[in-house]
Amino acid sequence: MRISFACLLLLSATVSCHNERNRKFINQHINEGMSVNRCDQVITSRKITETGSNTCKDTNTFILASTNEVNKVCGLAGVPYGVGLTKSLQPFPIVVCTLRNQGARRPRCQYRGRSSTRYIAIRCEGDFPVHYGRDIVHLD
Known part of the structure; x- marks a missing residue:
């Protein structure tokens, strides 16, 4: 009985970790209504920074599609694709936000989309x- 409970607890923690990482991915990279003029606003409101700091990310890519x-x-x-990645079979519209003021810290991040x-x-x-991982120009 104890072993079953321990396994269930471990499985629950693993699922929770996956869910948290997926929620972070959605927050940082999915926005159906994104436009090149909204980088500053969206990155600020979603509190997107380098992991574990207030340093502005150099680039952040938004996928203009539904989570599904x-x-x-x-x-x-x-x-x-490559080591541990999966490449989409179809292209997606994206907006790449690039930091204009290198070394800036949140909330002073300024981006060009x-x-x-x-x-x-x-x-x-x-x-x-x-x-x-990255976006790919497909040349076949």
């Missing part, structure tokens, strides 16, 4: 994305 559409990349809508359509490479845990 991006989740599908971790399943049948993606293929293995650029839009494009790219394949995305993400790290998945189970059926959910937890890390944005």
Whole structure:
């Protein structure tokens, strides 16, 4: 009985960790209504910074799609790519926000936005994305 309870507790903690990492991914990288002119506003309101600090991120990419559409990349809508990443089979519209004032700290982050359509490479845990690896120009 104790072993079963310990296993259940460990499984619960693992699922909670995956959920937390997926929620962070969604906060940092999914925004259907994003535009190149909203980088400062969205990054500030979502409190996006370098992990564990108030330092502004050099770049942050937003995927202009629903969470459900991006989740599908971790399943049948993606293929293995590089080391531990999954590449989307279809391109997504994205906005890349690049820091203009290097070395700045939150809340003084100022970004320039650029839009494009790219394949995305993400790290998945189970059926959910937890890390944005990169965007890819597909040349076949």
